[in-house]
Amino acid sequence: MSAGETDALNLFRTSLAASSSPLPTRSADASSASDIAPLTEASHLLFNTQSAADGVQHTALSLKTATRFVSQTNGALDLASIFWCWQNKDKSTGDYIAATQELNTARSSNGLGEVRNLVFAEKLDLINWLSGENDSEFIKSLxxxxxxxxxxxxxxxxxxxxxxxxxxxxxxxxxxxxxxYALERKTGDRNSILRGSKPTYAEAFLGRSKASAPTPALITPAPAIRPAKPSSGRRPEPIILLSPSASSLLRLANVKSFLMDGVYTPPTSTTSTTLNILHVNRVMPSIEPTRPLRFILVESPDNFKPDYWNRVVAVFTTGQAWQFKGYKWSQPAELFSHALGVYVGWRNELLPDTIKGWGRGVLNVGIDAYREGQTAQQRWRDRETVEEIWSAIEASMRARGFNRETR
The missing domain is CATH 1.20.5 (Single alpha-helices involved in coiled-coils or other helix-helix interfaces)
Structure with a gap:
């Protein structure tokens, strides 16, 4: 099969399934071991696949080859970016970005094209697809x-x-x-759409008294009883669960200033810790570009009704599994297949073993250690971390079916 007739993504996936990872080379005709090169010097990717009829087949594709993986921010990714993402599948987001910058500096000096970063949810989606674990929301069909x-x-x-x-x-x-290729990609999404069956929240969850709730008018005759749509036409608010652990860097007392203002302060130095619910607003351009979405932040799901779990889009964790006791999905692997996991620790500190063990479903970010008396200008790196978190949440929501049409 010629390079022009080869689908790069399928060839990549097939090679990995056969435990034959592709090799970067300096040319399309890698006739000797000396042609194998690091990605800083490579122009092609060599695939060695086994065929019962033809034996070992060698296919070289240019690293500039456009693939069917279409990123929300970068468009159709080239083969170099796909290969680099796979090479860094086990790195945290921060290490992945830093390594990409270093690689691009070297490739540019060698007159080669740069590779592109993927946001956390897109990186996770691509790696899972290449591993054969699930379908992809970002891969255009053949x-x-x-x-x-x-x-x-x-x-x-x-x-x-x-x-x-x-x-x-x-x-x-x-x-x-x-x-x-009929079975290459299913038409359904393995994750449920992030919306509930009811347009309003329970009175207890909003802190209202049941006695103050208006009595709905009865209409006779009525062929069916349906929940009334909110007059504003807004979709049910997505929910973010925080860790109730005292060791968590983000609690209800300080998370709002962090997520909205991009400045970290310890939870003991801000607002009262008697809060049990917060709201933050955020514009998600790929979901609702004309107005901000309102997110509900809580530390406990005690007041949840069953449909609230369909609205959980992110879970902040310290790596302590007891946090998930009482959750609908108490096993971390299952939980983080339904919602994005987020671990926020101090920069340059060791990552807890539990977070490493929970795999790629948890975004790992670090913030600078706090020193008393710091100004917002001195904590400018907090804003970068916040943007990384929101970008991952937005991409995760999109991948799980939360889009402009979801109401």
Missing amino acids: DDNRQTRAQAHDAAKMASGDGDVVMQDARAEDDKLRDI
């Missing part, structure tokens, strides 16, 4: 690519008078390929 190519091909042939023949051939080929 049928979409074929249709685009067939339309361009047909247009050219129509101009030369051979349109009818070519259109028939293209459709026949598409039918065969569609059968081959």
Whole structure:
């Protein structure tokens, strides 16, 4: 199969499944071991795949090859960015970004193209797909690519008078390929859409008295009883769960100033710790660009009704598993397949073993140690960390089906 007919992502995934990781090379014709090169010097990626009919096949693709993985911020990623992401699959977000900057400096000095970063949720999605664990929300289907190519091909042939023949051939080929790749990607999402079946929250969760709730009017006759839509037309607010641990750097007392103002202060030096619920507003451009979403922040799910769990989009944790006792999903692996995990620790401190063990479903970020009397200007790096957290939450919400049309 020629390079032009090869789908880079499928070839990459197949190679990994066969325990044959691709190798970066200095040329398309890697005839000797000396052609194998670090990514700082490589221009191609060499795939060695085993075939029962043809034996070992060698396929070299340019690292500039565009793939079907379409990032929300970077567009269609090239093969170099895909390979680099896989190489750094076990690194934290901060280490991944730092390593990418160092790599791009070296590649630029060698006259080669730069690789692109992926936000946390996109990186996790890609790695899981390459590992064969799940489908991807960011990978364009093969049928979409074929249709685009067939339309361009047909247009050219129509101009030369051979349109009818070519259109028939293209459709026949598409039918065969569609059968081959029918099982490549499921139409459904394994995660539930982040919305509840009811448009309003329980009175206890909002801190209102049941006695103050208005009595709904009865309409007779009524073919069915349905929950009334909120008059504002807003979707139910997404929920962020915080850790109730005393060792957590972020509590209800200080999390609002951190997430909204981008400045960290210890929880004991801010507002009263008697709070049990907070609201923060944040514009999510890829979900609702015209107005901010309102997020509910709580430390305990004690007042949750079953549908509230469908609105949980992030869980902040210190790595202590007792936090999840009483959760709908008490096992970390299951919990972080439904909501983004977020660990916030001191910068340059060792990552807890539990966080490492919970895998790629937990975003790991660090903040500078706090010193009494620091100004907001001195804590400018906090803003970078906050933006990283919000970007990961937004990408995770998108990947799990929370979009502009979700109401």
